[in-house]
Amino acid sequence: MSRPRSRRLTVLATVSACLASAAVPALAGHDPNHREVTVAAVAGEGVRQFFVYEQAADTDLSRLSFDGNSEQPFRVVVRDTDRSLSGGFEVSASLTNLYFKNTDGTYDLGSVIPSRNLSLAFSPTNPLEATGVELPLVPQVAVTGQLLDCTDPGVQDLLGIEVPLLGGVLGTLTDYLNSLTGAQGLLCDALSGGLAIDTVISDTGSLPLPVDVDGLTDLAGLAGLADLPVGLLGGQDSGAFLNPAFVGPIAPDAPVGAAAATSKRVMSGTPNITDTLLSSVTSTLESTVGADLLGATGLISIDELLAGLADQNLDLVTGLTSLGGDTAGVTSLLSGLTAAPGLGLVAELVQIDSLSLSTVSGDYVARPVLTANTVAARPGTYEGTMTIDFFDGVE
């Protein structure tokens, strides 16, 4: 073998190995008894953005302006859009001292309201919310069963087979079936001896989980926000900002020996695929799609079912298609097959597992309230800087 050929071979082998290794994780874990027919991408560009908004509107908070109760309420929003279910987040707040603002716009760094005179609190009734949480799903329908052979009277009825008289003598059904040609013969050949069907058909869809705005979820069986796909944890820190931060344009440099700024946790979330969540999602999906899993209004169309069956036995599907003549005929036939108890196919929704969930969308909202305590200070305007820190990718 010449050198260029061997080099080409090496390159090809390397490419093949790399590609194969890249593909293995996607193929691993498949049950050999199940064949997925349609798998579609449901993930897009995943984004997690965070916002600091005014209390009532989606407007960036830019001023610390206290009302008659010396309070400044605001909202912190972490927004997931098709975000992968990996990596948690934390949000915390810190505050500088407030410095007296002179009439010429400069600041008197000697006249301050210390940060310890300001504190953070959270609404006791509504400290955290999750709104618009959605999980894109790839629901799967498992079609299983044992189709009996054509000698079964039930199958005969469904297929419209009438046993004719052969030469004036009642012939055996087998004789008749053997005489058949074309679609029915093909179908009965496929059915003879029975045909085990065990197929899983996937469909692409996005299941919006109805999560209400008051911190309680509508998902059956979920205890609260901690059970969400991105579980919102408690542990919000109330209390005073004992040590000031030194950031921003007024007093950015910390004096020598200054203690670390007091940091108050506002919110945190962590990916959280629990059995409780999976059961709840499955129940929600079942109630959403109802019992009609197959058919024009069901989760899986007849075409998808036929494609799924074709994956196992082409002859059967050819027979069914030819016999039905059109989609309506096949639908009717399959409806009969699936409806006949003990005779036909059984369609069931596959339990949602962690592999079915890949991304999530939704808003996670905290409603802190910054409060200024009464303090003896020189009358005038004081300004400072509040910093909201958002950390992503927390493990």
Place this chain on the structure above:
Amino acid sequence: MPDLSAAARRLVRPALVCVALLLLLPAAPAGAAGTGGLEVTPNPPVVDGKQSTNFRVEVPGSGERSVSFTVRNITGEQRSARLYAAEVTRSNGNLQLGTPGSSPFAALPDRTVTLEPGEMQTSSFTVRAGKLPDGEVMAAVVLEVRNGSVVQRASTLIYVDDGPPVPLPLLLAAMAAALLLIPLGALAVGARRRARSAEKPLPTEQGSRAVEHAGSH
């Protein structure tokens, strides 16, 4: 492909199938995070089939190494933010961000990044060599946006780990190989010299006589 061997031809089809399979695989979502309409995405966005939502870097044995990421404007208007790296520590259970440039291991020049709608910009920070202290060592790539009296800082965490130690047997094998190279090198040099001397032309008979003649005088 007439010049390919049978073995090569056997490999071509599986390789093409692999390419087709990869094209059919679902696109993995990125794990981007940010604020003010800008976001940071680690590169590559997917590692071992999982989306990268943070950076996990190893400190090099010496020098520094570069770690790439992408900054993107996901809005329909021009956006700007301050971009830098800083140390991250835990205090009373909460993560705390240090000042720009405070991380001894992750360095990223403090600058303002301005992007047009939908624009992406590839950037990188450097990981410096050094001895890691005990415990968790973290830093972050930070996007900072100021709105009046409120500063929003979105930090994509960098987890800093020790590089893998060189196994002792491997080290010994490398030293033995280096020692072996010395005599092998000497042998090679000797052989080359002998080959060169053998290639030199022998003195001619006339030349030899001339030498002898000169010597007799």
